[in-house]
Amino acid sequence: MLKNSTKLKRYSVYDENSSGLMFLLALFVPSILMFFVLLACGGIWGKDFTTTHKTFYYVLCFLVPQIGMLASFFFVSERKKVNYAKANQINFKINIWALAIVVVIGIVCLYGFTPLINWFDHVVEGWGYKTSMSNDMIYSLINSPLKLIAGLLYIALLPAIVEELTFRGVITNGLKKQGVVTQIALSAVMFALMHQNLQQLIYQLFLGAIMAYITVRCGSIIYTMILHFMNNAVILIVSYASKNATTTVDYSNAWNVISPFIFAILAIGVVIGLLFLIDFILKKSDAKQKQNKLGSVTQSAQSEETENNVTANLKQNNAETISNLAVSENASAQKDAENSSKQNVVEEKNDPKEQTEKTPQTNKPIPFWKNPFMAIALVAGVLMWIVTVVSNFKWYFGCIFLV
Numbered sequence: 001m002l003k004n005s006t007k008l009k010r011y012s013v014y015d016e017n018s019s020g021l022m023f024l025l026a027l028f029v030p031s032i033l034m035f036f037v038l039l040a041c042g043g044i045w046g047k048d049f050t051t052t053h054k055t056f057y058y059v060l061c062f063l064v065p066q067i068g069m070l071a072s073f074f075f076v077s078e079r080k081k082v083n084y085a086k087a088n089q090i091n092f093k094i095n096i097w098a099l100a101i102v103v104v105i106g107i108v109c110l111y112g113f114t115p116l117i118n119w120f121d122h123v124v125e126g127w128g129y130k131t132s133m134s135n136d137m138i139y140s141l142i143n144s145p146l147k148l149i150a151g152l153l154y155i156a157l158l159p160a161i162v163e164e165l166t167f168r169g170v171i172t173n174g175l176k177k178q179g180v181v182t183q184i185a186l187s188a189v190m191f192a193l194m195h196q197n198l199q200q201l202i203y204q205l206f207l208g209a210i211m212a213y214i215t216v217r218c219g220s221i222i223y224t225m226i227l228h229f230m231n232n233a234v235i236l237i238v239s240y241a242s243k244n245a246t247t248t249v250d251y252s253n254a255w256n257v258i259s260p261f262i263f264a265i266l267a268i269g270v271v272i273g274l275l276f277l278i279d280f281i282l283k284k285s286d287a288k289q290k291q292n293k294l295g296s297v298t299q300s301a302q303s304e305e306t307e308n309n310v311t312a313n314l315k316q317n318n319a320e321t322i323s324n325l326a327v328s329e330n331a332s333a334q335k336d337a338e339n340s341s342k343q344n345v346v347e348e349k350n351d352p353k354e355q356t357e358k359t360p361q362t363n364k365p366i367p368f369w370k371n372p373f374m375a376i377a378l379v380a381g382v383l384m385w386i387v388t389v390v391s392n393f394k395w396y397f398g399c400i401f402l403v
Contacts, residue, residue, distance in 0.1 A: 013087050016366070018080050019174030020373025023190050025072035026166050027377075027384055030065030037064055058137055062155050066162045073165050088169035091220035095285055098278050099223060102214060105274050106227040109210065110234060112267020113203040115260035121199045122251055129198065130392050142240050156232035164225045167191050167208070168215040177365035180216060186368060186378075187212040193381035196388040202264075207231075210271060217279060 014022075037060050041053070077084060084090065142151040171190055175183040191208030192201055211224040249256050368374045 013176070014076075014080060014082060014170050014174035016174055016177070016368060016371045017373045018076055019171040019186075020371060020375075020377040021079075022072065022076045022166060022170040022174070023194070023377040024373070024380060025076065026069050026194055027381055029068040029072050031384075033064050033068045034061070055140060058141055059154070062141075063158075066154070066158050069166055070162045073162070073170060076170055087173060088165055089173060089215060089219060089221045090169075092222060094220055094222055095218070095282060097281050098218060099226065101274050101278050101281070102218075102223045102227050103230060105210065105214075105271050106230050107234070108267050108270050108274070109203070109207055110231055112263050112270070113206070116264045117199050117203055118249065119251065119257065119260045120202075122249070124198055128393050129389075138236075139239055139243075142236055143243075148236065148240050151236050152233055156229050156236060159232060160225050160229035163191075164211075164221055164228055167194075168211060168221050168224050172212045172215055175368070178368055182368065184209050184212040184216065186374075190377075190381060193385045196385050198389045198392070206268065210275070213275065214278070217275075218282065 037057075041057050041060075077087070080087075082088075138155075141155070142148040167187060167190065172183060172187040175186055178186070188205050188208035191211075192204040195204050197204065211227060214223050214227070215221055251257055369378075
């Protein structure tokens, strides 16, 4: 019984080591797994790549990285022996009004930044940059109702769960000791670096910061899971409904170049305002809960007071007789206590251990750049992002073994 009880004991939180290790595994484990998938597909089919084979390969491009990241999440969590619900803030007690505003934030971010992403995509394509997953590839996975339902599961829902557990669950919560600003900033940077996408870098930095803030302020990862799923699902549903129809934008027109930046700035302003509204709603909700608790406490206190008044008179009579007897005893004991206290004061002045115990000790957190896991993880993330982006200007690695 004792062995079983010790196994069930769990630490409640992650730390900086957990955050750094989680990011390293999120970077390399999916990439290594996809490398072997690429070798297997190239070895099995070679150049005889039919539409069915390509569809199967594209599905693996979404599934395998998520499976690798999920396995990394469980590895880090079991290594730390965390309480999963508490450490990852999996709290289903959510505020409906705050959740509604989070959904609006997701829509504003998506449509506010889409023109800027499209403009940036146009610019880098002119430089010879190739994206790893085109819109045509994604549409081939959802071009029927059944495929759309399946796509909503493994393209929208699965990443929403896995990536939120990884970034807002482990990484964001592991950086609590660094302060709120550093915690949110590092989480956003890691989120953007992991996606290794040049066109969406600004959007992913902003979205990563927003989702980290929502997790910290709302105290639940469920909010960002819903936001993440909705973001992915809207893209798939719009692509399916429009049958991947694309509209060409004339960027020789000055307004078409300036307007994406204006929309993005407006979106940032609206989102910041909505975050203040969430903060106001949660403060009001917390105050109402405290008031309700205070009301229940006062009611119980009043009922106890009526019971205590009945017995108070009896106890008072007994206390007076006992106190008269104790006065004589305390007089003699007080003289002995004064003599012993004088002797103790002299001993405490000469005791160095007592002086060191009384001095307060401040446990300042180690800066994140001095943590080996965090330092290595950030350097590896930046280098991997640079290598991926630069390589996409020359060739697409996914076609090396297939063309």
